[in-house]
Amino acid sequence: MTYPQTCDVVPPADLPPPKPVENGAAELREDAADKSTILLFNPATTRHKIIADWVQSAGFSLRSSSSSAQLLFSLEQIERGVILLNGELSRLLALVRTINQIPLSPPVIVLVETPDFHTVVNAFRSGVADVLRFPAERRLLLERLRWAACEDRRLGRQRDQYIRSLRLIGSLTPRERQVMRLIVHGSGNRQVATALSISERTVEAHRQRVMNKTQSGSLAELVRIDVIAKDGRFHAPRPVPYPYGPASTTSIWRNPKHIRPPALGTPGATPIPAAFGSSGDKPIKR
Amino acid sequence: MQSTTRLTKWFGVLSHEPSYIPPRNPTEPFDDLEVTETVFLVEADQRARRSMSWILGEAGLDVVPYLSGEDFLSGLTSDVPGCLLVNLHLPGMSGVSVIEELGRRGMTMPTILISGRRDTQVAIEAFRSGAFDVIGDDFDFALLERVERALGADTRRRQRDLARTELRARLNALTPRERQVVELVAHGQANKVIAYDLRISERTVEVHRAKAMRKIGAGSAADLVRIVLLAGTPGDVMRH
Numbered sequence: 001m002t003y004p005q006t007c008d009v010v011p012p013a014d015l016p017p018p019k020p021v022e023n024g025a026a027e028l029r030e031d032a033a034d035k036s037t038i039l040l041f042n043p044a045t046t047r048h049k050i051i052a053d054w055v056q057s058a059g060f061s062l063r064s065s066s067s068s069a070q071l072l073f074s075l076e077q078i079e080r081g082v083i084l085l086n087g088e089l090s091r092l093l094a095l096v097r098t099i100n101q102i103p104l105s106p107p108v109i110v111l112v113e114t115p116d117f118h119t120v121v122n123a124f125r126s127g128v129a130d131v132l133r134f135p136a137e138r139r140l141l142l143e144r145l146r147w148a149a150c151e152d153r154r155l156g157r158q159r160d161q162y163i164r165s166l167r168l169i170g171s172l173t174p175r176e177r178q179v180m181r182l183i184v185h186g187s188g189n190r191q192v193a194t195a196l197s198i199s200e201r202t203v204e205a206h207r208q209r210v211m212n213k214t215q216s217g218s219l220a221e222l223v224r225i226d227v228i229a230k231d232g233r234f235h236a237p238r239p240v241p242y243p244y245g246p247a248s249t250t251s252i253w254r255n256p257k258h259i260r261p262p263a264l265g266t267p268g269a270t271p272i273p274a275a276f277g278s279s280g281d282k283p284i285k286r
Numbered sequence: 287m288q289s290t291t292r293l294t295k296w297f298g299v300l301s302h303e304p305s306y307i308p309p310r311n312p313t314e315p316f317d318d319l320e321v322t323e324t325v326f327l328v329e330a331d332q333r334a335r336r337s338m339s340w341i342l343g344e345a346g347l348d349v350v351p352y353l354s355g356e357d358f359l360s361g362l363t364s365d366v367p368g369c370l371l372v373n374l375h376l377p378g379m380s381g382v383s384v385i386e387e388l389g390r391r392g393m394t395m396p397t398i399l400i401s402g403r404r405d406t407q408v409a410i411e412a413f414r415s416g417a418f419d420v421i422g423d424d425f426d427f428a429l430l431e432r433v434e435r436a437l438g439a440d441t442r443r444r445q446r447d448l449a450r451t452e453l454r455a456r457l458n459a460l461t462p463r464e465r466q467v468v469e470l471v472a473h474g475q476a477n478k479v480i481a482y483d484l485r486i487s488e489r490t491v492e493v494h495r496a497k498a499m500r501k502i503g504a505g506s507a508a509d510l511v512r513i514v515l516l517a518g519t520p521g522d523v524m525r526h
Contacts, residue, residue: 117404121420124413131410186506218474223511231516 036149037081039106040064041071041095044087047135051086051111058142060149068095075099075106080156082148086111086134089119093126100127104159107148111136165229168214176213179206183219184226323437324368328352328384329400330376338371338429345430347437353377355384362393367444369418369436370397374408382412389416394443396436400425453517456502464498467491471507472514 038060042048048064055062063078065071071083083099085092089112099105107129112119120131129151130144172180175196182192189207193200216222325347329335339349348368352358356378358370370388374381385397396418401408409420418436421429460468463484470480477495481488504510 115406115410117401117406117409117422120406120409124409125419130414184508184512186508188506218476219508220472220474220511223508224515227512227515 035080036152037061037063037078038145039071039074039078039081039083040086041068041083041092042066042086047086050135051084054138054141055084055145058145060145068098071095072098075102079160080149080152081106082145082152083108084111084145085109088112089115089123089131093122096123096126096128104155104162106152106155109144109148111141161228165225168225169229171213172210176206176210179203180210180214180222180226183207183210184223322348322367323440324348324350324366325433325437326350326352326358326368326370326395328355328358328370328372328376328381330354330373334373341427341429342433347433355379355381355387359384359387362391365393365395367440368395369433369440370395371400371433372397373400373402374412375402382408382415382417385412385417386415394440396439398432398436450517453513456513457517459501460498464494464501467494468498468502468510468514471495472511474511 038055040048040051040055040062042051042064043066052062052064063074065074075081075083083106085095085108089110092110096108096110099108108127109130109132110123110128111132111134113134115131115133123131129148132141132144134141169177169180178196179192182195187195189200189203192203192207196203211217211222214222214225216225325342327335327338327342327349329338329351330353335351339351342349352361354377355372358372359379370384372381372384376384379387381399381401385399388395388397397416398419398421399408399412399417400423401412401420402423404422412420418439419432421432425432457465457468466484467480470483475483477488477491481491484491499505499507499510502510502513504513
């Protein structure tokens with residue numbers, strides 16, 4: 001996930017949420033580990049081997065890092081993944097906040113040895129997807145990792161489109177970007193020529209280059225790229241709450257009389273909002 | 287009166303309020319729509335319920351108290367603006383179950399769980415089931431800050447939904463044929479192609495398109511595409 005720095009698109013503050021395109025139930029499968037990388041951050045190097053063994057035995061590929069800079073670097077290298085932090089929670093929170101500032105960043109799971117109430121609540125408030133006690137059951141950890149990988153997969157399609165749009169717009173020259181901005185807001189060639197004090201022929205040439213560089217065959221596609229580049233990060237799908245799937249905690253707080261939620265894919269299940277506008281888009285060439 | 291006259295003499299103004307408030311333009315989206323936010327308070331203990339109602343009421347919030355989770359859920363019909371403040375220990379369903387049930391019903395209302403014992407495991411479970419926040423039992427006015435945050439999150443989401451609903455309403459005002467044409471235009475098809483696809487003449491497509499653009503309030507084809515994208519209309523267009 002490399003975010004091009006050349007783009008000066010400023011996203012507006014208030015935007016409509018994503019449309020639910022399809023039910024993402026089919027995605028919550030056992031093969032969640034495919035193509036997902038676990039980014040393990042383990043500064044203290046304790047229990048590194050056991051976590052690595054567990055993660056790799058479940059089919060995930062693993063990248064370990066012992067410094068936060070290294071972690072952020074490997075975050076740029078992967079396409080889909082989950083961030084797994086092991087260490088003292090209060091020290092990790094700054095890192096968690098940094099990660100969450102990255103638009104559409106992958107979910108973060110924290111392993112804690114002795115969690116206390118305040119730290120756990122603070123962790124969730126700063127955007128952690130889950131907190132697990134470690135050493136814990138192997139099954140529990142892998143279950144949560146699979147869930148997080150599914151979440152990231154739903155997020156990932158949207159991230160791909162967002163990054164693609166930013167890249168395409170970033171490849172334009174400043175003049176071409178000016179022309180594009182006017183075009184996608186409904187100006188005709190003549191209006192663009194008047195606004196920029198250039199001849200209509202020049203506008204046509206610029207327009208042609210904009211269309212070629214953004215790989216869009218029509219005005220509609222150009223507008224789509226513009227909309228995604230501006231709003232893409234604000235269309236993040238709502239996370240699916242965990243309890244869908246096998247319950248791994250037996251809690252006295254959960255009322256036994258209370259029925260568990262229906263499994264995904266059954267008629268009573270809550271539909272999952274999928275990524276924004278996922279149909280008919282070319283994958284990014286890397 | 288004496289002092290205000292003096293102030294007027296010195297500064298020339300009485301207050302910072304503008305003397306003229308321009309009338310609202312009915313065509314612009316309702317960004318500043320005033321909605322009353324309600325705090326739903328589910329708490330079995332009478333004293334705690336009273337003190338919390340007092341704290342929140344003093345801050346000018348509307349509080350609706352409930353004695354149990356079942357009471358709250360049975361009275362809840364649609365997605366109402368506001369947030370839920372629920373104690374973990376309740377006579378029937380526990381607080382966590384109430385939060386889970388809300389999530390299952392597709393309600394996006396932010397929920398705050400009050401966990402008396404500050405149990406870590408309970409906090410983790412509550413967050414996993416979609417709670418917005420978890421607080422301990424010994425809150426004072428910190429309660430207000432958390433509730434304000436939850437209400438803020440709710441308002442922001444609601445405003446986004448409102449803008450989208452407004453765009454959707456504009457699209458829904460179209461006739462089925464106009465809608466077909468609009469969706470094909472939004473997919474980047476030329477008039478000629480649309481005419482071929484729908485088996486109508488190109489001139490008819492132009493008429494439909496112009497009518498639709500006037501109804502939607504789009505000044506250009508680019509605006510039309512933008513509105514369709516932001517309204518989130520399903521992309522599958524019926525082809526004959």
